Amino acid sequence: MLNLVALILLFPLIGTVINGLAGKRLKKETVGYIACGAIGLSFLVSILVFCGLLLLPPQERLFEKELFSWIESGSFKAAAGLQVDPLSGIMILIVTGVGLLIHIYSTGYMHEDKGYHRYFCYLNLFTFSMLLLVLGNNFLLMFIGWEAVGLCSYLLIGFWYNKKSASNAAKKAFIVNRVGDFGFILGIMLIFLSFRSIDFTEVFHAASQGTFAVGSFALTLITLLLFMGATGKSAQIPLYTWLPDAMEGPTPVSALIHAATMVTAGVYMIARCNILYMLSPFTMTIVASIGAVTALFAASIGLVQNDIKRVLAYSTISQLGYMFLACGVGAFTAGIFHLMTHAFFKALLFLGSGSVIHAMSGEQDMRKMGGLRRHIPITYKTFLIGTIAIAGIPPFAGFFSKDEIVLESLARGNFFYWSIAIVTSLFTAFYMFRLLFITFHGKSRADHHVMEHLHESPKSMTFPLMVLAGLSSLGGFLGIPGANIMSHFLAPVFGEQGHHTEISGREAGVHHSEGHPYLMMIISTAIAILGIFIAYHLYVKKPELPKILAERFRFIYKLLLNKYYVDEMYDILFVKSLKKISVMLWKHVDTQIIDGSVNGVARLIGRFGDILRFLQTGYVRNYAFYIVLGCIFVIVLTALGK
Amino acid sequence: MITLTHYLVLSAILFTLGVIGVLIRRNAIIIFMCIELMLNAVNISFVACAHYLNSMQGQLFVFFTMTVAAAEAAVGLAIIVAVFRNKETVNIDDINIMKW
Numbered sequence: 257m258l259n260l261v262a263l264i265l266l267f268p269l270i271g272t273v274i275n276g277l278a279g280k281r282l283k284k285e286t287v288g289y290i291a292c293g294a295i296g297l298s299f300l301v302s303i304l305v306f307c308g309l310l311l312l313p314p315q316e317r318l319f320e321k322e323l324f325s326w327i328e329s330g331s332f333k334a335a336a337g338l339q340v341d342p343l344s345g346i347m348i349l350i351v352t353g354v355g356l357l358i359h360i361y362s363t364g365y366m367h368e369d370k371g372y373h374r375y376f377c378y379l380n381l382f383t384f385s386m387l388l389l390v391l392g393n394n395f396l397l398m399f400i401g402w403e404a405v406g407l408c409s410y411l412l413i414g415f416w417y418n419k420k421s422a423s424n425a426a427k428k429a430f431i432v433n434r435v436g437d438f439g440f441i442l443g444i445m446l447i448f449l450s451f452r453s454i455d456f457t458e459v460f461h462a463a464s465q466g467t468f469a470v471g472s473f474a475l476t477l478i479t480l481l482l483f484m485g486a487t488g489k490s491a492q493i494p495l496y497t498w499l500p501d502a503m504e505g506p507t508p509v510s511a512l513i514h515a516a517t518m519v520t521a522g523v524y525m526i527a528r529c530n531i532l533y534m535l536s537p538f539t540m541t542i543v544a545s546i547g548a549v550t551a552l553f554a555a556s557i558g559l560v561q562n563d564i565k566r567v568l569a570y571s572t573i574s575q576l577g578y579m580f581l582a583c584g585v586g587a588f589t590a591g592i593f594h595l596m597t598h599a600f601f602k603a604l605l606f607l608g609s610g611s612v613i614h615a616m617s618g619e620q621d622m623r624k625m626g627g628l629r630r631h632i633p634i635t636y637k638t639f640l641i642g643t644i645a646i647a648g649i650p651p652f653a654g655f656f657s658k659d660e661i662v663l664e665s666l667a668r669g670n671f672f673y674w675s676i677a678i679v680t681s682l683f684t685a686f687y688m689f690r691l692l693f694i695t696f697h698g699k700s701r702a703d704h705h706v707m708e709h710l711h712e713s714p715k716s717m718t719f720p721l722m723v724l725a726g727l728s729s730l731g732g733f734l735g736i737p738g739a740n741i742m743s744h745f746l747a748p749v750f751g752e753q754g755h756h757t758e759i760s761g762r763e764a765g766v767h768h769s770e771g772h773p774y775l776m777m778i779i780s781t782a783i784a785i786l787g788i789f790i791a792y793h794l795y796v797k798k799p800e801l802p803k804i805l806a807e808r809f810r811f812i813y814k815l816l817l818n819k820y821y822v823d824e825m826y827d828i829l830f831v832k833s834l835k836k837i838s839v840m841l842w843k844h845v846d847t848q849i850i851d852g853s854v855n856g857v858a859r860l861i862g863r864f865g866d867i868l869r870f871l872q873t874g875y876v877r878n879y880a881f882y883i884v885l886g887c888i889f890v891i892v893l894t895a896l897g898k
Numbered sequence: 899m900i901t902l903t904h905y906l907v908l909s910a911i912l913f914t915l916g917v918i919g920v921l922i923r924r925n926a927i928i929i930f931m932c933i934e935l936m937l938n939a940v941n942i943s944f945v946a947c948a949h950y951l952n953s954m955q956g957q958l959f960v961f962f963t964m965t966v967a968a969a970e971a972a973v974g975l976a977i978i979v980a981v982f983r984n985k986e987t988v989n990i991d992d993i994n995i996m997k998w
Binding site: 872873874875876877880881884 | 921991994995
């Protein structure tokens, strides 16, 4: 069954090609069937492959299939090879599974759009790229997938390219990601220089054999550069600014790419390279700190945003921060577990918000919503489940995964990480329930016209919501403390970590804190309930209170509402100064120096030509004379040579 | 006794005459004849050297030269005739349009 792995990639690619080339001439239904069918088949094969993986004994769960040798040049070798192990097994299930649901949802959501076939072509291409990213068995193939998802993200954010803001957001996402990718590709080059290979198995084997000492300069640099790529793709400080703007794309795209799958690529990459990261404690500290700070930072911005999708966008950044925090303290399983549950509930929340926006005829401002729960009950119920899941109330999915991260951040990290994680979870519960209360409770603030059109979404949209709601409620049971299926399953990938490093001492320390989990659970649940209570008090009980608070803490409110002015700061620091430098380069270096030297050479040659053309008289006699002169010259030269 | 040197000197004189003729005469046909003169000067040194070295190669080469000269004469004269038909002159100083 494992041999079928190439088919997982093939189906979405076929879907892309058909819809891309012939989509315009096909009926909308056909386009939808082809796109969903491609992902559906891919999902089925993924399940088969996953079952094949389960049938193997735990320690042998690594299957590699080399499709063809891709680049061979001297000692550099890169094969187009696929790799299935527990980590990529989980990833392909998430990507194809959530992807399938979002494809189905999109057939309803995008039904009226003119670019229907173009949309599905991109969406299939995205799924293909993401699968390539997680299935590739070497860094270069992963990088190809990495870049291709970036491209699809660009295409889909700017899907409505007639809108200036959408095309700007697309460009911003692309350029910010380039900054990260620059680090990523340097990291790959450095890996090749250090290990003489870019194959995962070879590199990690060499690393686990102790080729490099713990904390060696080369490894630290490699991991830092790779992490730079991760901050770009996974929207962490300082490269997170593109993600909120990416909400300009269609909502299902935000759900699939900018919440559930692509943005988790960075987490996946770090989990994949866990051996390298475990060997560089300095980088681990950086990863954990950036993760923690991003989690808190983004959550605090999310507290006051008014656009329903922007709240979710900042929440995504914040949750990704959690995942990096988990990876940074060495709890890779917890990171991947949260990645999975987050994929479920964040896809659910985004699709739910899409359903709300659909019902409100395109309105995204929460201040103009309210009281929607009676009008769109299915959306409300599923959205409520997603909100509870992300807030971390047991027994929903988010509780288990987030709780594990909070636990690990104390057990393996320190009190600082733990307190940030706890405060962030308070914020999370607050802003999510704020969103829920403003949107679905209270009195309607929409105008008459919109209210008339208010309707529940079609079945194609509510069905994925219900499935995702089910996954968000039950997904957490894969990782309940004590009987943690996830960590057993992922053990072969992360199992070797620390055995040959100093970290093993730290890992032993984990078991000492095993006594606390229940206390921790109670604390984090209490914190989440506190957050919900505050939100309830402010937005249901006394709706006039938030305004008074905003007046009282004007400075903080303004700061948060304007996202700490980071965009403005980047604008001055990088965009404006870069523009100035570019203009200078254009006017002086390009037109004067480069053009000047090129034109100068041309003019010089022209001058020579002007002089030399007097030689060309048209008289045969002159030419004959030159020939004779030349002969004499040669003869004299030979004579002198003797 | 006529030695190799005599032949070579004769050949050199004939060749130089040919070169000077090509350089200073204006009539295309005369120039053509001077070229033939140069070719035949070379032929003389070929034959002389062949005799001196007791080798047939030099004599053999003379035939090649003569063949080439004949072919050249055919092409060259044809060109001169064609030029004359167009310009009604064989003075090469009048045929100088091939310039910038």
